[in-house]
Amino acid sequence: MQPTFVLVPGSHASGRCFSALQRELALRGQRSLAVDLPGHGTAGFSTAYQAQDLATFAEEPSPMAGVTHADNVAHVVGLVRRVREHGPVVLVGHSRGGFTVTSVANAVPDLLARTVYVSAWCCVTGTAADYLATPAFRPQTEPGLTPVGDPQRLAAVRMNWRTADPAALKRAWTVHGTEADVVAFLAALDPDESRDAGTDLVDPAAWGRLPHTYVRLTADASLPLALQDHFIEEADALTPENPFDVHTLPVGHIDPLLDPARLADLLAGTADHHSGVR
Template sequence: MTPTFVLVHGSNGNGQYFGPLQRELALLGHRSLAVDLPGHGNGGGFSAAYQAQDLAAFAEEPSPLAGVTHADGVAHVVDVVRRAHEHGPVVLAGHSRGGFVLTSVANAVPELLERVVYVSAWCCVDSTAGEYVNGPEYASSALMDVEGLLVGDPAKLGALRMNWRTADPALLATLKRALLADGTDSEFYAFLATLEPDENLDAGTDRAAAGTWGRVPHTYVRLTGDQSIPVALQDRFITEADALTPDNPFDVHSLDSSHLSALLRPAELAGIVAGRVTRLSTSPAG
């Protein structure tokens, strides 16, 4: 039976994030469901002050993510996976920050998952997210240079608030380099328009556990042109995970892509995912 793909978005995103990938999967004969994590989607922090770029007012507005935890996101996705599983196998896939949720869900309900697929996504194994950020593999990330993006006091807001509608040319150039260096300006601005201003402060502390996460077949799609999550960090995740579960290593694929272009032009990505599912369906061992 063909699995349902449950897709988990990255930072400041929502279910619309995966529209192009879902179209490609549908054309290949697969069904998918893109979640909105709690506090995201409709009502995800947009306001008149944000629209008007009244940054003083925007910096003080309450956040829909205040009080929302990583555990809330995990519980939401577990519920989606459980319901989808009633209709057949489930493949859980995520991009970027969505990897935190993937790992926690695979730790929580490995018996409900056929496979987890990380697309240049965080996969904490030996260290915490903060330790990875402070490590040498992350040092080249262009996100280290995005001064001026944050608005307001995160501790007061209970969320990270970003002004994606900035007109600062230097900041926009840095963001394009970090997210879509191989895309057009039009693609870049269109994607920025879909991003929500607020993101959760809590990324959780879960790490991949051999006895739970390690039971689930897992795929990593390396994006070799990614200047947000550098390929060196992606490779560290893979190496550490393979050492954790040497009998169940990552199934690794590489795409020549920035952080976003594999999602905006997803034919190759959909082909990797669909091809892996074909092999799953013909091999009991996965």
């Protein structure tokens, strides 16, 4: 039986970011479900944001206030339980979505056939804050983004994507996309994001017994390749009998979402290993 790919988006993103990937998967006969994490899909969208009333936008309450990493995990576990009724589940995370993938795999490994990290966070020996302080985290390009308002008071990180500099973001996010591609991608991003990424580390007794794939993006200027490789090396050292299945794409951070044919091929290849129900 063919698996269903459950797709978990990165920071400020909703399931809409996977629309091109879902189209490519469908053309390969693959099923997929793109996740809107709690608060997303509407997070921060308002009349003030639409009209660029910046004073009001900076002060209005956030729909992400109070949304926690635990909420994200519970939401995805619930979806995985429902999808699992129809066959194997491959859980895929992009970027920040890796935090949720790890926690779900720790919580319900028996419901998953595989996890896939696409240039995604995979914390093994420390939290995100710990990794951010390591030499492996050195973004190659600074997009110059500044949150709107006070993140602590809003209890969320708020960005004004309507006034972002597409040229700077293009340098940080993509090597093949055009500025028009970046503008279209920005239009689908939620202004607000939760401040809580959780503190879960991979559990060798749960996460560690699942097949897991890492898709390295060698031109990623946002989540540096050195940090991606650091995650892989630490995970493989923790579960040497079950190392990452590693694939490499010579693209930037959002390129697999803008032009997803090669990523869809990789995912469809993993489906061949899960034709039986776990």
